[in-house]
Amino acid sequence: MSDTEEDVIERSDDEGEPMTASEVLQKLEEAWITERMSPTLEQNQSELVDCMLDQINQMAENLKRLKKHDFRLAIHKMEIDRIRYIISSYLRVRLEKIERYAHYLLQKEAGITDESMANLTPQEVTYAKDYASNLESHFQTLVLQHVPENLRGFDPTKMSVKPNLDSYIFLRVKEETQGVLIDDSGEGRDEEVDLEEGSQHLMRYKPISHLVQSGAVTLI
Structure with missing residues (x-):
């Protein structure tokens, strides 16, 4: 599709070279598959996601200029749907991992001093903290208030689930x-x-x- 093959966008690769939308999409597809196959949460690729969201908005605007019976309309719509599926699946997999490993990821993230090495986006950090806090509150309400006071000590790190890095x-x-x-x-x-x-x-x-x-x- 020409919208994703020729357009040069501002996002650059590690060497600072401008990238076409199709190159960004290829990198996003790799990040999506890697995230699905990896046993742990990988480094976030929010720049790729943002670039492709902007690109599909531009593609959708371009479709409005095509005539109703133009055969390219259906093809381009399918391409937009495909890109949207990749983005939504990528983000969904990350959210599932954040929920599964919330405490572990927050502990790991707390020790990172270089923001470029962070695996979580600021929004994902907020989500992970809220999820962990809600989980602890639920456990407190559901279990701890019903046991003797001397047994109510609770260490959230002990309920932390860690990914199997030896898989x-x-x-x-x-x-x-x-x-x-x-x-x-x-x-x-x-x-x-x-x-x-x-x-x-x-x-x-x-x-x-x-x-x-x-x-x-x-x-x-």
Whole structure:
């Protein structure tokens, strides 16, 4: 679709080069799949989401200039619906993880000093705090007020659910990476592996989590 293939938008890649809307959409699709496949919450891609929301608004405006029976109308509407589905699914998956790991994520986020490394957006932090607070209030009302006073001590961190970072994930290598340390390969020793560009692997998430963050690998 021309609206997403040719338009150059202000969002730039890591090297500062302008990106077309189709390139932003491709990155958003990768972020969406990675978020779905990852055992934990990945770094937020709010800039990509905002860019594509602006783009689909522009695309919707462009459709108004097409005639009612123009065959391109149905095709472009389907493309807009597809992009909206990707965005809504991406945000829904993130909200589900925030609810599941609220206390863990807030503790982790509290130790981050560089905002560029934050996994949660400010809005997601607010949501996580409200959700955790409501959960604690519900537990207090439902359980603690009905037990003896000496048993009412409550540590919310003890009810914190943590993601399984040792779970296995499928990945595709985008950038060749040498000497990735895979700790305790099952034989009681560490192992180094070289990841060739374009290769696909089944590996534990934890040893390659930093490569997911940097974009050197993408989950599939």
